[in-house]
Amino acid sequence: MAQAENKVRDLTKGEPAKLIFIMALPLLAGNIVSQLYGFVDALTVGRFLGVEAMAAIGCAGSLIFGVNSFIGGTAYGLTIKTSQLFGAKDFDGVRRSALVSILLAFTVATIVAVTGVAACREILIAMQTPAELLENATAFITVTFATAVVLMMMNVQASLIRALGNTSIPTKVWSMTLLLNALFDVIAIVILDCGVIGVALATTVAQIIGCGMFYFYTKKQIPILHSAFSSDYFNFDKNFILEHLKLGLPVGLQGAIIAVGGVILQVAINQLGATEVAVVTAGQRIEGLTLMFFLTFAEVISSFAAQNYGAERYERIIDGVKKCALITCAASFVITAVNVFAGAELLKVFIGESNPQVIEQGAFYLMVSGAFYWVLSLMLVFKLTLQGLGKNSAPTLSGTMELIARVAVALFLVDELGFLGICLANPLSFIAACLPLIPAILAERKRFMELTGDQPEEEIELELNAAH
Secondary structure: OOOOOOOOOOOOOOOOHHHHHHHHHHHHHHHHHEEEEEEEHHHHHHOOHHHHHHHHHHHHHHHHHHHHHHHHHHHHHOOHHHHHHHOOOOOHHHHHHHHHHHHHHHHHHHHHHHHHHHHHHHHHHHHHEEEEHHHHHHHHHHHHHHHHHHHHHHHHHHHHHHHHOHHHHHHHHHHHHHHHHHHHHHHHHHHOOOOHHHHHHHHHHHHHHHHHHHHHHHHOOOOOHHHHHEEEEEOOOOOHHHHEEEEEEEHHHHHHHHHHHHHHHHHHHHOOOOOHHHHHHHHHHHHHHHHHHHHHHHHHHHHHHHHHHHHHHHHHOOOOOOOOHHHHHHHHHHHHHHHHEEEEHHHHHHHOOOHHHHHHHHHHHHHHOOOOHHHHHHHHHHHHHHOOOOOOOHHHHHHHHHHHHHHHHHHHHHHHHHHHHHHHHHHHHHHHHHHOOOHHHHHHHHHHHHHOOOEEEEEEOOOHHOOO
């Protein structure tokens, strides 16, 4: 297979730090683009429909985060095995794994869509969504649930391509769909006057087009994935399916667990009033963009660890994780400074300068949360490394600890401290989530050091032609 445009990349050889940067740059752009979906929606709604409409989307924000986290996490988790098999040079296994991942992803997303549509309004009511925001919030989240299959297919195709070491094509596809989403948002709101439901539908239409882009790209350029649909690769057994589910569902559920904490915290935010909801909504949009740096490098080290684990290159995993942790931890202080000194100006992009209270409180929210980004950076690197190794116990416990921290903030700190309690939710959850990951990552490091004592150093040439 030709290496034009880095269609696939073997991560089991070469300088780890260089590989991490090569993969991280396009993936960072892709993650920012992915985050910009919410940014564009909030910007369009805030500018054309007003703060109240933006607050309605904010009320549904924790549910949307839950849906996106579960779908994105499941799609990624299902393809961990694909990455491991690619690292082991088992190309028939890669094909079978890709097919199983797609079939399981479709099934899971269908279940999410059916149950979500049936329950979303009741969930919003239970969250004590302000009455004036309920109808718009319900409309927005209903469309999000109903079209979960589209989002899942978009994510699983992107995850499969990334599992083979290609981060540039998913970035290009997400970028094109973002441009379409922005265009469709304006058409839906300004021309068709569809309100917030039009914004949700605009995103779905753009992602349908993105799914088609991924399909035709893999058909033409990455036959190892597209040929998985041949009848020759439908002969997988129950254990192979269960192996993917054991990797995929825990990762998705970790995101869902965290989202439950977000839902409970959102209840506390809703009780403070529409202004505070708008503050947190705008602040989270800015924060989401700044956090993409950490998530990007964590996703890269996860794929790096998965391929090298399949190839039994344990010494490379140790080296790569150490360098990735140093990079992200150092960068966290720079990103924190940007949030602190430019937070107010960034918030004005969403809501203009007509609401100084929202801007002032939003800037304070970004400052408090940003002071603990270094903890978040380590937490993400450790968690996704363990997921790439197929070790889900500690990451699941990490998600549970994060849930407990957010629930504690919602139940105790918000009543006592008000808006300051909301601002402390992220820092406390970062710390709680990191605690179970540290001993787990150290245990894996010790195990790998013992294994590499008898492991010969050898470079295995990647037979890319066999991938056809």
